[in-house]
Amino acid sequence: MSLFITAGYPDLESTVDLILGFEKNGADLIELGMPFSDPLADGPTIQYASNVAIGNGITMKKIFEIVSELRKSSEIPVILMGYINPVFKYGVESFCEEASNCGVDGLIIPDAPPEESSIIAGAAEKHGLNMIYLVAPNSSDKRMQLVDKLSSGFVYCVSVTGVTGARSGNEVAQSVGKFIERVKSNITKNPTLVGFGIKSHEDAKLIAKDADGFIVGSALIDIIRENYPNKDWKEHVFNFVKKLKFGNL
Amino acid sequence: MSYFEEPQDSRPKTHKKMKYTAPDKKGYFGKYGGKFVPEILIPALEELEEAYNEVQGDPLFQKEYHDLLREYVGRPTKLTYAGRLSKHYGRAKIYLKREDLCHTGAHKINNAIGQLLLARKMGKTRIIAETGAGQHGVATATACAKFGFECVIYMGAEDMERQKLNVDRMELLGAEVRSVESGSKTLKDATNEAIRDWVTNVENTFYIIGSVVGPHPYPMMTRNFHRVIGEETKDQLKHMEGKKPDYLIACVGGGSNAIGFFYPFIEDEDVKMIGIEAAGLGADTDQTAATLTIGTPGILHGSMSYLLHNSEGQIQLAHSISAGLDYPGIGPEHSYLHDSKRVHYYGVTDKQAMDAVKLVSEKEGIIPAIETAHAFAYLETLMPLTQKDEIVVVNCSGRGDKDMKTISEWFKKNPF
Numbered sequence: 001m002s003l004f005i006t007a008g009y010p011d012l013e014s015t016v017d018l019i020l021g022f023e024k025n026g027a028d029l030i031e032l033g034m035p036f037s038d039p040l041a042d043g044p045t046i047q048y049a050s051n052v053a054i055g056n057g058i059t060m061k062k063i064f065e066i067v068s069e070l071r072k073s074s075e076i077p078v079i080l081m082g083y084i085n086p087v088f089k090y091g092v093e094s095f096c097e098e099a100s101n102c103g104v105d106g107l108i109i110p111d112a113p114p115e116e117s118s119i120i121a122g123a124a125e126k127h128g129l130n131m132i133y134l135v136a137p138n139s140s141d142k143r144m145q146l147v148d149k150l151s152s153g154f155v156y157c158v159s160v161t162g163v164t165g166a167r168s169g170n171e172v173a174q175s176v177g178k179f180i181e182r183v184k185s186n187i188t189k190n191p192t193l194v195g196f197g198i199k200s201h202e203d204a205k206l207i208a209k210d211a212d213g214f215i216v217g218s219a220l221i222d223i224i225r226e227n228y229p230n231k232d233w234k235e236h237v238f239n240f241v242k243k244l245k246f247g248n249l
Numbered sequence: 250m251s252y253f254e255e256p257q258d259s260r261p262k263t264h265k266k267m268k269y270t271a272p273d274k275k276g277y278f279g280k281y282g283g284k285f286v287p288e289i290l291i292p293a294l295e296e297l298e299e300a301y302n303e304v305q306g307d308p309l310f311q312k313e314y315h316d317l318l319r320e321y322v323g324r325p326t327k328l329t330y331a332g333r334l335s336k337h338y339g340r341a342k343i344y345l346k347r348e349d350l351c352h353t354g355a356h357k358i359n360n361a362i363g364q365l366l367l368a369r370k371m372g373k374t375r376i377i378a379e380t381g382a383g384q385h386g387v388a389t390a391t392a393c394a395k396f397g398f399e400c401v402i403y404m405g406a407e408d409m410e411r412q413k414l415n416v417d418r419m420e421l422l423g424a425e426v427r428s429v430e431s432g433s434k435t436l437k438d439a440t441n442e443a444i445r446d447w448v449t450n451v452e453n454t455f456y457i458i459g460s461v462v463g464p465h466p467y468p469m470m471t472r473n474f475h476r477v478i479g480e481e482t483k484d485q486l487k488h489m490e491g492k493k494p495d496y497l498i499a500c501v502g503g504g505s506n507a508i509g510f511f512y513p514f515i516e517d518e519d520v521k522m523i524g525i526e527a528a529g530l531g532a533d534t535d536q537t538a539a540t541l542t543i544g545t546p547g548i549l550h551g552s553m554s555y556l557l558h559n560s561e562g563q564i565q566l567a568h569s570i571s572a573g574l575d576y577p578g579i580g581p582e583h584s585y586l587h588d589s590k591r592v593h594y595y596g597v598t599d600k601q602a603m604d605a606v607k608l609v610s611e612k613e614g615i616i617p618a619i620e621t622a623h624a625f626a627y628l629e630t631l632m633p634l635t636q637k638d639e640i641v642v643v644n645c646s647g648r649g650d651k652d653m654k655t656i657s658e659w660f661k662k663n664p665f
Contacts, residue, residue, distance in 0.1 A: 036562070036563065037432070037563040037564045038432070038437065038438075038441055038549065038550075038564050040287075040441045040444045040445060040448075040550070041287040041289075041445075041448060043445070047431065054563060059561050060561060083548075084285060084548050085547045085548045085549060085556070085558065085562045085564070086561055086562030086563065087562070088546075088547060088548055088562065089545075089547060089558060089560070089561065089562030090561075090562065110287045110288070111285045111286060111287060111548070111551075112285060113284070113285075113286065113287070113288050113291055115275070115283070115284045115291065116283050116284060116285050133288070134287070134288040135288060136287075136288050136289040138289060138292045138293075138451065138452070139288060139291075139292065140292065143291070143292070147288075158288065158289065161289050161448060161449060161450075161451050161452070162289075162448060162449040163445045163448055163449060166449065
C-alpha cells in the first residue's frame with residue numbers, strides 16, 4: 001500500500017509525524033507531493049492541499065529537510081511526486097543530487113511523460129533515483145511496454161481517465177478489469193501499483209486485486225481535512241490508514 | 250542567424266534561400282515547446298497530430314476551410330490605410346489589418362473554425378475551450394452552433410465579470426459557460442480546468458485551444474490556422490503600395506494573432522516585427538503580464554516557454570486590464586523568436602493602452618479591443634523613429650465593443 005501526502009499539508013510540522021504514523025499503520029511506500037500552483041492532473045482535493053501547503057511556506061529545500069528528518073527514524077521508501085516546473089526551476093541536476101542525498105528513492109513527474117523524459121531521466125539515473133512513469137486505460141500495449149522499459153521501482157497504473165480523486169471506487173471497478181489484464185500482460189519488468197478512485201479497503205480489493213499494490217491520495221487528504229486541527233486528528237487519520245490496509249478488524 | 254536552417258538539398262545552389270522550418274518533429278521551436286502532459290493525453294495528442302497532418306494535404310478539407318473563411322468569416326479582411334493616425338505622427342504610413350471585421354469581432358474565429366473541422370473529421374462529438382476575453386469562447390461557440398456540436402467553455406470568474414457581454418453571447422449561441430473559481434480566476438485557471446475536463450473526457454472530447462500555447466501540435470496548428478492574416482497582408486500591401494512593410498506590430502498574450510501575422514514574413518529579413526506584451530501597471534511591478542520582458546523559461550500547460558513564476562517555480566498571477574493578455578505564459582514560438590531576436594518584444598502599460606483606445610477611436614473611427622490597443626500604444630515609441638517612405642502595419646486583432654464597460658469605467662476614473 002502506497003500513500004500520497006502533500007508535503008507541508010496540513011502544516012509544515014506534521015508531515016514527518018504523519019509519514020511515521022502511516023508506516024506504523026501499514027503503509028509500505030510514501031509518495032510525497034511537491035506542491036505546485038497549477039496541478040492540472042489533480043482534482044479539487046489535491047489542488048486544495050497544494051494551495052494550503054504553498055500558503056504554509058513549503059519550499060523545495062523544506063521538502064528535502066522533511067525527508068532528511070524522516071530518515072533519522074525510518075527507511076520507508078519515499079517517492080517525490082510533483083510537476084516538472086518547480087523541479088526545472090530548482091535546477092534538475094541539483095534537484096536530483098539533493099533529493100538523493102537526503103534519502104529520496106524515486107520520482108513521479110506526471111507531466112514529464114516518456115516523450116519529455118530526457119529533461120530529467122539522465123540526472124535521476126546519475127543520482128540513483130528511480131523514475132516511475134504512468135500508464136492509463138487509453139495507453140496502447142506498445143506504450144505500456146515502453147513505460148515498463150523506462151521505469152524503475154514500479155509502474156503507476158492510472159485506473160480511469162480523469163483527474164485525481166474525482167471518481168468513486170464502484171465506478172472505477174466497473175471498467176478497471178480489462179485494463180489491469182492488459183497491464184499484467186505488458187508490464188513484466190516492474191511491479192504495478194494502481195491509483196485513482198481508491199477510497200477504502202474494499203475499493204482496493206475490487207480494483208487492485210490483480211495488481212501488486214494500490215495507491216491512496218485524495219481520500220487520505222479528505223480525512224485529514226475533516227479532522228484537522230481537532231484534538232486527536234492524527235489518531236483519526238491513522239485509524240483510517242489502518243482500515244485501508246487491513247479492512248475493519 | 251540561428252533561427253534559419255539550411256535546406257536539406259545537395260544540388261548545387263544558384264540562390265541560397267534560407268528556410269524557417271520550426272517546429273521540429275517533436276514540437277520544439279529551438280528549446281521551447283514539447284509535450285509536457287499527463288500520460289492520458291499522449292494518445293489524444295498522437296491522434297490529433299496524425300489527423301492534422303492528414304488534413305494539411307487534403308484538398309477537400311482545405312477547400313471547405315477556405316470556403317468558410319470566405320463565406321462565413323468574411324475573409325479576406327481589409328487592409329485599411331489609417332490616414333489621420335499617420336498624419337498625427339507625421340512619419341511612416343500606417344496601415345491596419347482589419348481582423349476586427351472578422352465574424353464575431355476578432356481573429357480567433359480563423360482557428361476555431363479550423364480546429365472544429367478537424368474535430369468533426371476525427372469523429373469527436375463534444376467541444377471544450379478556455380477563454381480569457383471571451384473572444385475565443387465566442388468564436389468556438391459560434392463554430393459549434395454552425396456545425397451543431399455540444400460546447401462547454403471554461404472562463405475565469407473574474408473574466409466573466411469584466412467580459413459579461415461575451416458571456417451572454419456564448420450562452421445565446423448555445424454554449425455552456427463554466428465559471429472557474431480557482432487561482433486568479435482568469436485565463437490561466439480556465440486553461441487548467443479545460444485540461445482537467447479533457448483528461449476526464451478524452452474519448453469523445455476535442456479541446457479547441459485558443460492561442461499558440463499548449464502541447465505540440467497545438468502551437469503549430471493554431472499558427473497555421475491564423476497564417477492567413479499575414480499572407481493576406483503581404484498580398485494586399487503589394488497591391489496597394491507595391492512593396493513589403495517595414496514594420497509589423499501586434500499585441501501578444503498567448504500570441505495567436507501576432508504569430509499568424511508574423512509567420513509569413515519571418516524569412517523576409519528586412520521586415521521588422523514587434524510584439525507588444527501587456528505590462529499592466531508596469532513591467533517593474535508585480536501587477537504585470539510582460540512574460541518575455543521579465544519572465545524566465547519554465548513549463549506550463551504542456552510546453553516549455555517563458556513564464557512568470559517565482560523562485561520556487563510557482564506560477565505568478567498575471568495582471569492586465571485586458572482579459573485577453575492576462576496570462577503568465579506565452580506561446581513557445583514567441584520565446585524562440587525572442588531569443589533569436591527575429592521579433593522584438595516590448596511592454597505597454599494599462600494606461601498607455603487605454604490612451605491608445607481613445608486615440609484610435611477618435612482618429613480612425615475604429616474602437617479597438619483593449620488587447621489590440623496595446624499594439625497601437627507602441628506607435629508612440631516607434632513612429633518618431635520611422636521615415637516618411639516607410640510603412641507600418643498594425644494588426645487590428647479585435648474590436649472593442651466587448652470592452653465598453655471597462656473603457657467607460659476607466660475614463661470616469663482617469664479623464665483623458
